[in-house]
Amino acid sequence: MAENIDLFASPASGTPQDAAAEVQALRAQLVQWAHEYYVQDAPTVPDGEYDRVYQRLEALEKAHPELHSPESPTQRVIGAILEGLTPVRHAVPMLSIRTETDNEASGAQAFDARIRKELGLDPGDPPVEYVAEPKFDGLAMNLRYEAGRLVQATTRGDGEVGEDVTHNIRTIRQIPLQLRADAAVPPVLEVRGEVYMRRDDFDALNRKQEAAGGKTFVNPRNAAAGAVRQLDSNITAQRPLSFFAYGLGEVTPVAQGGMQWDSHYAMLMQLRAWGFPVAPQVCVAKGADELVAFHQRMGAERANLGYEIDGVVYKVNSRALQLELGFVSREPRWAVAHKYPAQEMVTRLEGIEVQVGRTGKLTPVARLAPVFVGGVTVTNATLSNVFDIRKKGVRVGDDVIVRRAGDVIPEVAGRVPGVRPQYVPNFSMPRQCPVCGSDVVREKGEANHRCTGGLFCVAQRKEAILHYAHRRAMDIEGLGDKLVDQLVDSGVIRSLPDLYKLGIATLSGLERMAEKSAQNVLAALESSKKTTLARFVFGLGIRHVGESTAKDLAKHFGVLDAIMDASVEELLQVNDVGPVVANSLHTFFAQPHNREVVEQLRAAGVHWDEAVPAEKPAQILAGMTVVLTGTLPTMGRDEAKDLLEAAGAKVSGSVSKKTHYLVAGADAGSKLSKAQELGVTVLDEAAMLRLLQHGAP
DNA sequence: TATCCTCGAGTTCA
DNA sequence: CTCGAGGATA
Numbered sequence: 227m228a229e230n231i232d233l234f235a236s237p238a239s240g241t242p243q244d245a246a247a248e249v250q251a252l253r254a255q256l257v258q259w260a261h262e263y264y265v266q267d268a269p270t271v272p273d274g275e276y277d278r279v280y281q282r283l284e285a286l287e288k289a290h291p292e293l294h295s296p297e298s299p300t301q302r303v304i305g306a307i308l309e310g311l312t313p314v315r316h317a318v319p320m321l322s323i324r325t326e327t328d329n330e331a332s333g334a335q336a337f338d339a340r341i342r343k344e345l346g347l348d349p350g351d352p353p354v355e356y357v358a359e360p361k362f363d364g365l366a367m368n369l370r371y372e373a374g375r376l377v378q379a380t381t382r383g384d385g386e387v388g389e390d391v392t393h394n395i396r397t398i399r400q401i402p403l404q405l406r407a408d409a410a411v412p413p414v415l416e417v418r419g420e421v422y423m424r425r426d427d428f429d430a431l432n433r434k435q436e437a438a439g440g441k442t443f444v445n446p447r448n449a450a451a452g453a454v455r456q457l458d459s460n461i462t463a464q465r466p467l468s469f470f471a472y473g474l475g476e477v478t479p480v481a482q483g484g485m486q487w488d489s490h491y492a493m494l495m496q497l498r499a500w501g502f503p504v505a506p507q508v509c510v511a512k513g514a515d516e517l518v519a520f521h522q523r524m525g526a527e528r529a530n531l532g533y534e535i536d537g538v539v540y541k542v543n544s545r546a547l548q549l550e551l552g553f554v555s556r557e558p559r560w561a562v563a564h565k566y567p568a569q570e571m572v573t574r575l576e577g578i579e580v581q582v583g584r585t586g587k588l589t590p591v592a593r594l595a596p597v598f599v600g601g602v603t604v605t606n607a608t609l610s611n612v613f614d615i616r617k618k619g620v621r622v623g624d625d626v627i628v629r630r631a632g633d634v635i636p637e638v639a640g641r642v643p644g645v646r647p648q649y650v651p652n653f654s655m656p657r658q659c660p661v662c663g664s665d666v667v668r669e670k671g672e673a674n675h676r677c678t679g680g681l682f683c684v685a686q687r688k689e690a691i692l693h694y695a696h697r698r699a700m701d702i703e704g705l706g707d708k709l710v711d712q713l714v715d716s717g718v719i720r721s722l723p724d725l726y727k728l729g730i731a732t733l734s735g736l737e738r739m740a741e742k743s744a745q746n747v748l749a750a751l752e753s754s755k756k757t758t759l760a761r762f763v764f765g766l767g768i769r770h771v772g773e774s775t776a777k778d779l780a781k782h783f784g785v786l787d788a789i790m791d792a793s794v795e796e797l798l799q800v801n802d803v804g805p806v807v808a809n810s811l812h813t814f815f816a817q818p819h820n821r822e823v824v825e826q827l828r829a830a831g832v833h834w835d836e837a838v839p840a841e842k843p844a845q846i847l848a849g850m851t852v853v854l855t856g857t858l859p860t861m862g863r864d865e866a867k868d869l870l871e872a873a874g875a876k877v878s879g880s881v882s883k884k885t886h887y888l889v890a891g892a893d894a895g896s897k898l899s900k901a902q903e904l905g906v907t908v909l910d911e912a913a914m915l916r917l918l919q920h921g922a923p
Numbered sequence: 924t925a926t927c928c929t930c931g932a933g934t935t936c937a
Numbered sequence: 938c939t940c941g942a943g944g945a946t947a
Contacts, residue, residue, distance in 0.1 A: 581933095583932075583933065583934095584932080584933090585931095585932070585933095587932080587933075589933070589934085591934095602935085602936060602937075603936085604935080604936080605935095605936095606934090606935065606936090607934090607935080608933075608934055608935085610933085610934095630935095635933095635934055635935055635936095636934095636935065636936090637934095769931090770930090770931070771931085772930060772931045772932080773930085773931085774929085774930060774931090775930075775931085802929080802930080878928090878929070878930090879929070879930070879931095880928075880929070880930095882927080882928060882929085883927095883928095884928080
């Protein structure tokens with residue numbers, strides 16, 4: 227099975243017997259995965275892994291022509307006919323386009339170079355004209371119109387024979403059932419395109435499935451595939467599908483009253499005129515440079531598209547040149563698909579380490595064999611807690627699926643099914659803290675293990691200092707983890723007040739700390755002394771007291787001593803403070819050493835305005851709740867947050883019915899779709915600035 | 924008591 | 938960004 231196949235060995239290596247055995251193993255594996263994917267709609271490995279094994283097999287077959295077999299998965303388009311749906315032979319076979327996963331520009335350059343060579347063009351000749359299209363992640367579909375009426379819709383199947391899914395396709399609103407009578411439509415017209423599911427539709431569907439206790443879908447493509455191949459079109463109608471047209475199948479020849487087009491682009495425009503959705507991004511591109519530009523543009527827009535694309539497609543525009551270029555076996559020589567790096571890959575789980583956080587929480591971290599996922603090399607991924615590891619069933623040495631979805635943070639999604647060559651014990655949390663050796667406990671009903679060492683634990687002490695220096699706390703620029711490591715390890719800093727005893731001599735003695743940066747840090751420390759009560763309270767790092775709670779406390783009590791001396795009952799009076807937070811605060815300030823730290827910090831010159839703030843004039847956004855998401859063009863999120871809060875708005879982290887506005891920048895994710903679903907007004911940065919000025923966008 | 928809504932905390936890589 | 942859990946609310 228998969229774990230025994232060495233995918234990295236050179237194709238030319240090994241004896242012929244080895245190669246034969248491997249080829250056989252790879253074929254069996256691919257056939258099984260294809261079955262799971264197409265027939266059971268339940269893939270066990272990510273597409274990227276399938277592609278990798280497929281390419282390995284291709285390479286082997288190329289190196290050993292004697293192993294060639296018409297039965298090999300590389301020799302046919304994999305597909306399977308589901309029982310219950312009628313098989314239909316395509317009038318014109320549905321071919322696949324050659325797919326490349328090279329990096330960046332090289333793919334477009336290589337394609338252009340190949341085309342020019344085939345056409346016998348000199349470097350001095352004008353650039354070749356191409357059409358560039360996004361490559362949708364859905365299912366290819368053939369729509370047959372006779373006399374302008376939709377008579378049959380078929381899936382691709384194996385390229386020769388597909389399945390009749392007309393009853394389901396009729397539920398898709400974007401697909402015309404009848405072409406306009408006044409338009410000149412060939413007597414027979416087959417339109418080809420991709421059926422897909424929009425991301426917001428997918429999210430809504432999964433929420434619905436979850437609420438109904440049904441199974442949820444892994445991704446929009448699987449959901450679309452399942453929907454299209456239903457026997458009961460009532461079910462399909464509940465699953466919102468969409469369509470983009472990109473090509474033709476059989477068309478009545480001109481001689482018999484049909485049509486043809488000089489260029490691919492003209493044909494697409496005709497399809498659009500007939501009422502078929504054609505992707506808005508489709509464009510004509512001259513030469514390799516414009517193809518590269520298109521690829522980059524799509525890569526940047528990709529996250530905001532509202533539907534999944536897994537790459538781009540380049541096609542020679544001129545019909546005449548297409549005919550001249552012709553086909554290699556089953557693939558047109560005049561088109562190529564250029565895929566983006568996979569968002570999911572398989573790699574080996576080499577180990578599980580344990581990290582200690584600021585609150586003492588022990589976090590298991592997966593150490594992975596480096597793997598290229600979604601454009602970056604990933605070597606670490608969080609496994610959150612022991613239960614998470616159990617749930618996913620991963621153990622050291624397993625082949626695991628690493629995912630980098632819409633967000634940035636990689637996660638271990640699960641393991642590739644298979645037998646472990648040898649027994650591996652399940653992961654268990656250490657009994658003692660790996661950093662300080664204190665006992666590790668897990669409170670009843672809690673998922674997390676914690677180190678009991680407190681500030682005695684070096685890991686926690688370092689995190690406490692970093693938290694104090696945090697941008698939204700005391701904002702000490704330049705005091706990062708590397709510097710804190712050195713300061714704490716060398717014993718220069720034992721507690722927060724020591725920070726203000728730092729001198730230029732101590733600092734510049736450290737690694738990677740020249741005089742200039744040392745001075746910067748000292749200056750940042752100096753200016754951090756003037757702060758606000760809320761920032762200071764937040765910076766102390768009291769459990770359950772985050773930024774907003776610190777603000778509430780500052781507003782309620784006005785002065786620090788009132789907070790320090792407050793009883794649990796008094797604390798409970800504060801907005802959003804319940805028994806857990808109140809106890810946490812009370813316990814913190816009951817500890818003499820904590821009070822001492824506070825006094826020493828004050829003695830070191832840390833100060834703030836303690837006067838109860840005068841009632842501010844009515845603020846323009848008072849009572850408004852605003853949520854930020856994505857990357858704003860000219861300002862950081864923190865900056866936007868401060869602006870909004872200064873105007874009296876409440877900036878919240880998640881969208882709900884109570885949200886008045888969502889300010890969305892580039893790469894906005896789930897919050898944007900949620901806002902659209904709830905009908906929350908979505909603003910861009912410019913509209914937000916108008917809101918700040920006039921109280922309305 | 925159950926359910927929303929928020930907040931806190933942890934997290935990766937270039 | 939996502940999770941878990943605290944707090945408010947019905």
